[in-house]
Amino acid sequence: MLEKIYFGTYTRNNSKGIYQAELDTEKKEIRDLELFIDDIVSPTYLTTTNNGILLTITGNDQGQGGIASYNLTTPKPVLVDQKLADGASPCYVSYDGQRKLVYTANYHKGLVEVYRLENDNTLTLKDSVTYEGKGPRPEQDKSHAHYADLTPDNKLVTINLGDDKVHTYDVSEEGKISEIAAFQTPEGFGPRHIVFSNNGKLAYLAGELSSEVAVLEYNNGIFNLIQIVSTIPVDWTKHNGVAAIRISSDDRFVYVSNRGHNSIAVFEVEEDGILKLIQTISTNGDFPRDFALDNSERFIVVAHQNSTIASLFARNATSGKLELLQTDIPVPEGVCVHFVK
Numbered sequence: 001m002l003e004k005i006y007f008g009t010y011t012r013n014n015s016k017g018i019y020q021a022e023l024d025t026e027k028k029e030i031r032d033l034e035l036f037i038d039d040i041v042s043p044t045y046l047t048t049t050n051n052g053i054l055l056t057i058t059g060n061d062q063g064q065g066g067i068a069s070y071n072l073t074t075p076k077p078v079l080v081d082q083k084l085a086d087g088a089s090p091c092y093v094s095y096d097g098q099r100k101l102v103y104t105a106n107y108h109k110g111l112v113e114v115y116r117l118e119n120d121n122t123l124t125l126k127d128s129v130t131y132e133g134k135g136p137r138p139e140q141d142k143s144h145a146h147y148a149d150l151t152p153d154n155k156l157v158t159i160n161l162g163d164d165k166v167h168t169y170d171v172s173e174e175g176k177i178s179e180i181a182a183f184q185t186p187e188g189f190g191p192r193h194i195v196f197s198n199n200g201k202l203a204y205l206a207g208e209l210s211s212e213v214a215v216l217e218y219n220n221g222i223f224n225l226i227q228i229v230s231t232i233p234v235d236w237t238k239h240n241g242v243a244a245i246r247i248s249s250d251d252r253f254v255y256v257s258n259r260g261h262n263s264i265a266v267f268e269v270e271e272d273g274i275l276k277l278i279q280t281i282s283t284n285g286d287f288p289r290d291f292a293l294d295n296s297e298r299f300i301v302v303a304h305q306n307s308t309i310a311s312l313f314a315r316n317a318t319s320g321k322l323e324l325l326q327t328d329i330p331v332p333e334g335v336c337v338h339f340v341k
Contacts, residue, residue: 001025003294006036007303007310008046008056008336014308015332018043018056023294023301023312023339030301030312030329037070037077044335047095048072053121055102057089058082065089067104069121081122083115094149101126101175103148105158110143112158114175126175133163137188137209140164146192146208152200155180155221159191161208166191168221180221185214186228195247195254202226202273204254206245213245213256215273229275231256231265244290248297253320257288257302264291264302264313266320278320284327285309292337299325303334310334 003023009015020036023029037043037056046056052073059065066089068082088108095102095117102115102123114127131143143162151157156169156177164185169177185191190209196202196218203223205214215227232240240260247254247269254267254275266279283291285304293300293315300313300322312326 001296003296004340005030005301006046006048006054006336006338006340007331007334008043008338009331010042010044010305010333010335011040012042013333018046019331021329023299025294025296025298028299028312028314028325030310030326033329033331040068042089044089045092046336046338047093048338048340049095049117050097050341053080053117055093055095055117057091057093057104058084059089060084063087065106067093067102067115067123069117069123071121080120083123083125092147092149096150096154096171098154099171099173099175101171103156105145105148107144107146107161110145110160110162112145112148114156114171114177116175127177129158129177131160131163131165133160133165135162135164135187135190137190139190139209140188147194151218151221152196152198153220157194159194159205161190161192164189164191166194166205166223168223170221181223183216183223185225186210189214192242193245195245197247197251197273198249199251204245204247204275206242206256208242211240211242211258213242213254213267213275215275227274229267229277231258232261232263233280236261243288246291246293248293248317248320250317255291255293255300257283257291259287259289259305262286262288264288264300264322266322268320279322281313281322281324284311284324289335290337292339294339295341301337303331303337305333305335308332310337
């Protein structure tokens with residue numbers, strides 16, 4: 001079986017845009033890497049809809065950043081629309097298929113925006129929120145919105161690394177948001193991304209600045225803290241920053257990437273939702289910014305921002321553990337890994 005992968009990148013050095021490749025699940029290798037969309041500035045994060053539209057972060061050489069929509073149903077990708085504004089680009093984009101809404105989080109502006117993806121696949125801004133506040137660490141000098149996506153019960157959850165808060169919102173069909181609650185993590189935790197269990201009762205929050213994962217109880221927009229566990233060995237004293245976090249579809253294993261320690265931490269989820277570290281494995285590259293489970297969940301692909309490679313791992317669905325298969329996938333400045341469903 002062949003699975004299509006898109007890689008989002010920075011275009012600061014040798015990257016030219018968005019790359020695509022195929023995962024051959026029978027031969028257990030990634031092949032046919034090629035440039036998919038060029039003439040685009042730092043498409044660092046991306047996602048796709050179920051009707052062939054790609055939504056991606058973008059920018060230009062005049063100091064503007066924003067998002068763009070591309071039609072993938074044509075022989076070559078076609079730019080449909082882009083929405084740019086002065087200043088830095090967002091760092092995260094997600095799609096709400098039920099309401100046809102697009103959510104973005106802008107790290108540098110502390111800004112979350114809600115767009116409508118119209119029937120012609122153009123983008124219309126519907127709502128936004130700008131956060132204030134800061135935290136105790138140098139990286140928390142101001143608000144830094146890092147994530148905006150849906151909860152299992154179709155609320156919007158946003159994460160502000162700058163002041164250690166996780167916000168939840170009701171979302172109207174028109175794309176207007178109204179806040180339900182704000183969860184405060186421990187100071188300096190630096191929340192980044194979050195994943196949820198299938199039953200929607202548990203969430204796992206990645207702490208970029210503290211190199212930790214917080215296990216949270218979730219109920220109707222409200223979070224409560226259950227556990228905090230480290231993602232790095234106790235004797236690691238050099239810099240590390242947690243990046244991506246993923247959960248297997250059977251809710252049995254949680255995976256977290258460490259930038260600095262350059263590893264994936266593998267946790268087993270115990271019956272009460274508590275995490276138990278069962279493996280820490282090198283990603284064989286520098287600064288593993290993002291990774292994703294493939295559609296079969298037999299494999300994990302890791303993209304490295306500082307080394308021009310991606311790595312392929314086999315995943316044991318029974319034990320949850322990873323085994324390195326391939327490290328010669330020449331993805332430059334890799335930031336995002338997205339498997340097409």
